[in-house]
Amino acid sequence: MDGVEGRIDHLAADTKIQRLFVxxxxxxxxxxxxxxxxxxxxxxxxxxxxxGLGFVASPSRLFVANGADGTCEVLHGETFTHLRTLRLxxxxxxxxxxxxxxxxxxxxGSGALGVRDAATGDSLDDIVLPAHPESFQLESAHSRxxxxxxxxxxxxxxxxxHGRSVTQWHIEDFAANYPMALDExxxxxxxxxxxPPAVLILDDRSGxxxxxxxxxxxxxxLFYDAETGRVLASxxxxxxxxxxxxRPGRLAVIASTSSRSTST
Numbered sequence: 303m304d305g306v307e308g309r310i311d312h313l314a315a316d317t318k319i320q321r322l323f324v325x326x327x328x329x330x331x332x333x334x335x336x337x338x339x340x341x342x343x344x345x346x347x348x349x350x351x352x353x354g355l356g357f358v359a360s361p362s363r364l365f366v367a368n369g370a371d372g373t374c375e376v377l378h379g380e381t382f383t384h385l386r387t388l389r390l391x392x393x394x395x396x397x398x399x400x401x402x403x404x405x406x407x408x409x410x411g412s413g414a415l416g417v418r419d420a421a422t423g424d425s426l427d428d429i430v431l432p433a434h435p436e437s438f439q440l441e442s443a444h445s446r447x448x449x450x451x452x453x454x455x456x457x458x459x460x461x462x463x464h465g466r467s468v469t470q471w472h473i474e475d476f477a478a479n480y481p482m483a484l485d486e487x488x489x490x491x492x493x494x495x496x497x498p499p500a501v502l503i504l505d506d507r508s509g510x511x512x513x514x515x516x517x518x519x520x521x522x523x524l525f526y527d528a529e530t531g532r533v534l535a536s537x538x539x540x541x542x543x544x545x546x547x548x549r550p551g552r553l554a555v556i557a558s559t560s561s562r563s564t565s566t
Contacts, residue, residue: 303333303342308408312396314355314364316379316559319487323364325352332366341459346382349375356397356406367394367408374416376423390416396565398440400462407447409435415449417465427465431458437482437524439491448491448506450479457482457493457509470510476502483533484525492533494521501545503553515553517543533557 303310308328315322321343324333332352334344346366354367362379374388379460391411395509398407408416413431415438418424433453440447440462443484447460457471457479473479478496485492490512493502499519503512520538527534533545533553546556 304332306333311353312355314357314397316357317357318359323330323357325355325366327351327369332364344382346377353395354397354408354422356399356408358399358404358406361421363420364385365397365399365406365408367397369395369412374418374441377449388416388423388425390414393434396435398438400440402442403462407438407440408488409438409449414453415447415452415460417462427463429460429465429467429469432456432470436480437494438486439482441484441486444484448482448484450482450493452477452479455479457491457504459509465563469509471504473476473502476500476514480533481521481524483526485528487528492524492526494535496520499537499539500504501533501553512566515545515555517545517555518558532556 304327306329311325311327320337322335326493330349332346336343337523350368350370353369356365364377364379366375372391372394374394376386382514394410396409404420406418407427415429417427417500433451436450438449445463447462449458461468461470476495479493481494483492489506491504491506499517501515517535518537518539518541521535522538523536525534535543542559543555544557545553548554
């Protein structure tokens with residue numbers, strides 16, 4: 303992307319207006335891309351290591367989590383006027399939105415998920431975790447949150463109706479579990495691990511391991527495509543691995559596309 307230096311981190315999408323928001327962490331900016339033209343339409347400046355992004359359609363809001371100072375900036379989602387600064391603590395990171403409760407969740411600090419009102423940014427709760435959270439996923443049909451906690455090599459399961467952890471699933475023989483994706487209909491939780499490099503597939507009801515699929519190194523993000531049943535693994539080693547069904551009930555890497563190394 304022209305004019306962007308350094309690492310790119312997380313993304314968020316506005317599916318109605320067809321916009322993609324890109325956290326250009328190393329550049330200190332958020333890049334707004336028009337998906338219809340494939341071109342950048344705007345550059346938002348003034349952030350401090352922007353990492354996580356969350357877009358809310360109504361009322362239109364863009365949440366930008368800053369890793370350097372632990373803040374989360376709230377912008378109007380159409381005019382990009384600054385509305386509010388939410389002060390969390392160091393390393394504000396991933397952002398998720400729950401449309402049922404109209405709440406935004408922000409992972410931050412030495413171990414917490416901040417729960418904020420999506421319209422006002424008001425603090426509603428802070429859910430304590432054993433260490434810094436990386437990727438986390440919210441169920442849409444139920445009320446659990448699955449949270450990767452690499453420092454303790456586990457997935458923490460939170461009941462968001464009560465705002466507390468209900469169980470922990472330890473990742474034996476694997477470490478550095480950063481990215482995550484969820485196949486809610488199939489009850490599968492995909493966990494990207496860097497040591498050794500693999501995608502773990504867990505049963506989201508029990509935490510039992512269904513498979514461990516070797517992939518390229520330094521996995522940074524995972525995406526699950528429900529229509530094709532495929533998983534995309536963005537790897538900092540310079541590849542995007544595609545995991546697909548090779549025989550009933552089994553996933554394996556079916557394609558690998560070279561890309562620029564972007565992870566740290």
